[in-house]
Amino acid sequence: MSLPITAIEQGAQVRLTKLKGPVGPRPDSINLGYTIEGVLLFDLKIGAAIKVWRHVRNGEVIEGMFISSAIQMINGNEIHTTNSIWKIEVLP
DSSP: OOOOGGGOOTTOEEEEEEEESOOOSSTTOOOTTOEEEEEEOSOOOTTSEEEEEEEEETTEEEEEEEEEEEEEEEETTEEEESSOEEEEEEOO
């Protein structure tokens, strides 16, 4: 489902997919195509991190917290953070 980002609110079930950003051998590097599915914990706003209580990571059930770097820009269904560009989708 494609909703404007402004319509995606706290509590929504979402999928985030990394489209662009640094990758590398560091353990905290997130590869392109990385996906998470879970509950958006706070409304999206410039200057704040994306925070999701994750249920699924890369297709596997793995509970945990996802916290991005600060949101710099929102463009359509893309969220540009300090380090990466993420695609966001609302799940049923």
